[in-house]
Amino acid sequence: MSGVNLHLNEKDPVxxxxxxxxxxxxxxxAAGTVTLTANTTTTAVNALNCSAGSKVFLFPRTANAAAVVASTYVATVASGTFTITHPSNANADKNFFCVCLG
Structure with missing residues (x-):
């Protein structure tokens, strides 16, 4: 789900x-999806609306994502990106919904 992107100087009231x-x-x-990278312990996510002070929330979409949720966390948040630390395994369908606020 995405909203309208307004230019900073938008004058059209409609x-x-x-x-x-x-x-x-x-x-x-602010909302999107991410698939954790298989066979590694970190996944970098491009998120244009994120900044260093943003809060990122993850919600599992698949059973394999739910299986690793207890040991999956957002390690860093920076301008335009965040990094998720997670268990390394071969499952390629560790899919999450994500929301970046702030």
Missing amino acids: QQNRAIRDLFAGRSN
């Missing part, structure tokens, strides 16, 4: 109103 309606409907560019 576009501004649409962006506000999208936010009220729960749409934003």
Whole structure:
């Protein structure tokens, strides 16, 4: 789900109103999905809306993701990216929903 991307100098009230309606409907560019990299212990995620002070939340989408959730965490958050630390195994379908706020 993504919302309307407004330019910083947007003057069109129709576009501004649409962006506000999208936010009220729960749409934003803060949500996405990530698949943990198999056979390694870290996965880097590009997230344009993240900054160093952002909070990242992960929610398992698949059974293999749920199986590693207790030992999976967001290790670092920086401008435009975050890194997840997780167990290394061959499962290629460790899929998570992610939300980056702040």
